[in-house]
Amino acid sequence: MGKTARVPMSRLTALLATAAAGALALSALPSNAAEPVESTATTGLAAAFDAAAATYDVPREVLVGVGYTESHLDGHNGLPSQANGYGVMHLVSNDVNPTMSEATKLTGLPVEKLAKDTASNILGAAAVLDAYADAAKLTDRSDLGQWYEVIAKYSHSADAPTGRLYTDEVYKIIGQGVNAAGVTTEPKKVTPDRGAYATVAPLGTRTPASVAAVDYPGAIWNAASGSNYRVGRTEAISTIVVHVTQGSYAGTISWFKNPSSQVSAHYVVRSSDGQVTQMVAEKDTAWHVRSANPYTIGIEHEGWVDQPSWFTDAMYRSSAALTRNIADRRGIPKDRAHIKGHNEIPGNDHTDPGPHWNWNYYMELVNGGNPNPPEYNFTTYGTGVRVRSAPSLSASVVTSLPGPTQVWVECQVQGDPVTAEGTTNNWWSKLRDQGGYMTNIYIDHPDPKLPGVPEC
Structure with a gap:
């Protein structure tokens, strides 16, 4: 055990909900598809990446980086994104992104299999990236820095700045390494060769015009297509609506810039650091909640409703600051009657922000509070660290954490002795309650009592 830097509470929520994800088996391929190379070193999702690569x-590293950027390595049970993309690798079928149809032609696999079978989805994405690399005459495929323009093409972004935004995020993931859903990549120091993108100003480069365009001083201006919103308002603004994008940050921005999407929101918030992009002026009517569009302001949050790993503390705090600013400027009460989820607006069939959105935490932040209890945290080690409903080995296991994992500790209590890796201890750490999602949860670990952590 070691004392670590401060860790956001929302990361714990994400880990608890996703840590126990099971391995995905490789499916048999039809005879006309490329046969993947088998791997005996790993199984499940990791083996699927090995085989496709x-x-x-x-x-x-490129495959995993793209997959993590798109989905955090979750296929969402074959459900489509807002841009009609599927699976861990987000193979897409819309008027500007043909990666699904390209994958079908290249592998011989049917769309249904590419959409719903994870191993096939990864294989299809690898085939598309391979074809793009051939077209780019990429000869030294082991040089990760040379893949920049290939990855940018895979995104089929609406414009070059959005393409750079997407690809820079993939390279950020490659640089950090991945340890999720049983898939691991080591951090790689890579200097990307941006090629034609080297002269493209990164999205977020502020100009006098962009600074003047935003309503929220912390936002980046990047206008949605004029085909996706209506100029002006027919009603006074009275409600702020919280959305989850069902897709990535760059993908959502690109989709709102696509004239055929017929959808938009005023703001989009990035998961990793809370970056805010404004795409529609507040004085204009974004198309995000049907009949409620005239009196609402919409804030999209990068991620998926069934995957709380996207809901980082940076996102919560940034979004809450944005919501507080809007409410204060426009005289909107900062309560749940005026700050609502998409699913709470009459006449809508969406479920976002979903059951993993921590409304209690969010609203305390919106109202200027700091809902965090004392900030104690530590790093678990090993694998299969269990979270139980009581400090007893006979208590039910709520989930398991993939070590090493950083978690918050609210207090500690003595319970059954736990032995692991030669260490025995009976101090159990009570984890922070997850806003009603999980309560009274204790981590089963052999680490010694943290200094300064009070007893429950």
Whole structure:
């Protein structure tokens, strides 16, 4: 055990909800599809990445980086994104992104399999990236820095700045490494060769015009297509609506810039750091909640409703600051009657922000509070660290955490002795309650009592 830097509470929520994800088995491929190279070193999702990388000569770090950027390595049970993209690798079928149809042609696999079978989805993405690399005459495929323009093409972003936004995020993930859903990549120091993107100003570069365009001083201006919102308002603004994008930050921005999408929101918030992009002026009517559009302001949050790993503390705090600013400027009460989820607006069939959105935490932040209890945290180690409903080995296991994992500790209590890796201890750490999602949860670990952490 070691004392670590401060860790956001929302990351614990994400870990608790996703840590026990099971491995995905490789499915048999039809005879006309490329046969993946088998891996005996790993199983499940990790093996799928190994096989696809070897079959199509695409670096595993590139495949995992794209997959993590798109989905946090979750296929969402075959459900589509807002842009009609599917699976861990977000193979898309819309008027500007043909990666699904390209994957079908290249692998011989049917759309249904590419959409719903994870191993096939990863294989299809590798085939598309391989074809793009061939078209780019990429010869040294082991040089990760040379894949920049290939990855940018895979995104099929609406414009070059959004393409750079997407690809820079993939390279950020490659640089940090991944440890999620049983898939691990080591951090890689890579200097990307941006090629034609080297002269493209990164999205977020502020100009006098962009600074003047935003309503919220902390936002970046990047206008949605004029086909996706209506100029002006027919009603006074009285409600702020919280959304979850069902997709990535760059993908959502690109979708709102696509004239055929017929959808938009005023703001989009990034998961990793809370970056805010404004796409529609507040004085204009974004198309995000049907009949409620005239009196609402919409805030989209990068991620998926069924995957709380996207809901970081940085996102909560940034979004709450934005909501507080809007409410204060426009005289909107900062309460749940005026700050609502998409699912709470009459006449809508969406479920976002979903059961994992921590409304209690969010509203305390909106109202200027700091809902965090004392900030104690530590790092678990090993694998299969269990979270139980009481400090007893006979208590039910709520979930398991993939070590090493950083978690918050609210207090500690003595319970059954736990032994692991030669260490025995009977101090159990009570984890912070997850806003009603999980309560009274204790981590089963052999670490010694943290200094300064009070007893429950």
